[in-house]
Amino acid sequence: MVETVGARTAAAALALLLLAACTSAAAQQAAGGVTAVRNSYESSLVNWDLRAVSAYCATWDADMPLEWRQRYGWAAFCGPVGPRGEASCGRCLAVTNAATGAEVMVMVLDQCSFGGLRLDPFVFTQLDTDGHGVVTGQLTVSYQFVDCQD
Template identity: 70%
Template structure:
């Protein structure tokens, strides 16, 4: 009986640990603690299966509405406005906007103004975006117009997120 009780307690501890390590859309937008990466399946970890941008990254959307806001980073309270708000209008208009949440690549000010090529894993639709903001969901928050541009089959809208690959590219 003692071994059965010990096994049951161990199993319950494992289940509680596994449940607490969920993240992303599967867990209501929860982020991973201790700088762990959130996989495309909604689990926290540190290996390439969790952190590699070529293994899938959850992408949601945000209503920056840059055209309606005059391409003004201050008007949308973008994190990068401190450094990039005074860039020429043509620079701010050239690419769609995104918030970058990692898991791989520079973060904070070092990511501001950099560009990503984002590829929808299901349809292979691609777009180049400029990082103007930061986020904490372990993926990307594309401007809604950019999200719609690569959501060519409508599944992203239906699910509330897309699975994408991204890579840093020259702007």
């Protein structure tokens, strides 16, 4: 009987540990205090052609339908938490301007290396509702990986 209770206790502890790990992994899909800058994709001027802008994700996503490539503004992702490389391609982020609360949805189609986000000019302007980003060249934002609303 003691062994059975001990085994159940160990199993319950393991289950709690796994639940905590899963919860922690989900929480790691968001970050705040992140720098966002403008990138010169000008996606509409290149007809949303990922190859034309040498986007990292072009290898996997360049042949997606035009409607898919147009659905959201483009972003390069190198934030402090979240998937990297191919695993981030085609994923969506809800990005919020920390100063104003303005929010926009973007799609990750490129990578970067400075620890933040590079945003298509149209997206950057949508977030920069107080004009501070134009003056400083950057915004402080938070982001969260979310399901693309396909």
